[in-house]
Amino acid sequence: MDLAFATEAAPGLRNDDHVVLAPGFAIVLDGVTQLPGIDSGCVHGPNWLVRALGAELAAVLSDDGEVALDRALAGAIEAVRDRHAATCDLTNPNSPSTTVAIVRERPGFLDYLVLCDSTVVFTDGDGVTAITDDRTAHLAAYDRHSVALVRNRPGGFWVASTAPEAAGEALVGAVPSDTVYRMMACTDGVSRLVEFFGLGWPEVFELAERGGPRAAIRAVRTFETGWPERLQRAGRRFKQHDDATLVLATSAAYGASGS
Template sequence: MNVVLDSQPAGPGRENEDFAAAAPTAAVLLDGAGVAGAETGCVHGIAWFSSTLGGLLLGTISAQPARPLAACLADSIQAVRSLHEDTCDLAYRASPTSTVLAVRATAGALEYLVLGDSTMLLADTDGKATAITDQRLDDVGKRLRGPVDALPTGSPQHAAALAEYRDALTGLRNRPGGFWIAGPDPHAAEHALTGAVPLTSLASVSLLSDGATRLVDSFELSTWPETLALLSAAGPAELIRRVREIEAGDFEGRRWPRGKAHDDATALHWVLP
């Protein structure tokens, strides 16, 4: 198994709420989330939630190769729930959540699962790059984030608008007409995007948190084929370095409005045999 992985927190001394890991036939990436500045109701925190769920999910999809990925995710969410439902308020509006990407190589196929706005990048043997992401959160966000994008990133006014925006998002979480993400309810797994691709058609698969895809989907300075070429030639660390370089040149978000000047960024690149 040939896997290269890099993960960087949003800033020095900041806790990284992303999680990524690989096993001989599987890989996962999770991007933990909460409501900015709000209590989570969980004594463990967002990074604990994403890493615990990610570790359990990787173990489950590896140990049960015949069980569907969505069912494995539901089992893993339930297992995490059982670990802290006696100590934490899982009904709290800002309870930790996480996007989920999962892939598993079986006999002849690569199975995949996508939940939330992280991106899976599939590379065909002919060089074509196909990005798979869950657009539901982005679609909801576009309807709500106008007041946030009109203000300089990091300003007090921006922070207040961002808090209101994320509070509104929370009201649409895991319900019809909103978006779906891993949290306390195992039923969210039923709404994941799933599929399978013949292994013989693939050269690689890359898992990317939204902090690592900003060159394409936020800054529009790169394309998915160019991102794939960069990952193949220089690896995830170089991709994240370039993201940080562009972010530093627009720290207040005047050219590229965004919720955070920097975000946790994680990229896992798996070259398939």
């Protein structure tokens, strides 16, 4: 599996996305924006959390190439929680949080995990399959000010923060590696190409393969600037710009064949 990635902050802001690549796996994290004036109970922010969680996940996946991905995530969340338990109020429902997407190659299979609104997409003999945890999109009462009421609760949505049990709510699966041509993991700053701007996942794959992952992010910025009304229709989820990250994983055999 050959890996390539690009990440870019929303214009004028710090990038709270984070990527970890290693032989055999890729981790994509999207720190949830904290609103001014809301007490998180934590001396850290999402930027710290994505780096701390990324490091813990990478250590677990590097140590055990067969560990179940949801188990690895639960352990990583617990380890990060322990790192700031002495300085922060971990019972605060607004504690920093992050989405998680993982793809992992092991003998015979490609594994994936998705928690909250990042996406994993792969192409095999049956076409294109997208795995998206879209529970936030179906919450009638959800907005950025009332998020704490539905976060990491049954009937709400789940995200990586201070509760290891959130990992058990992730979407996980495995596909035979000899059937997969290519795989992608991206944050919602990239999936808006499909969700809001009308592209199909095959078109996103084509952008990333022809021009590299950066080309997909350039397309995002072009749409955000030229067609902001499409985002405005999203109402509560509207942001004209967002951090954008894409990891492209390509089968070595697929790349060599030029298929």
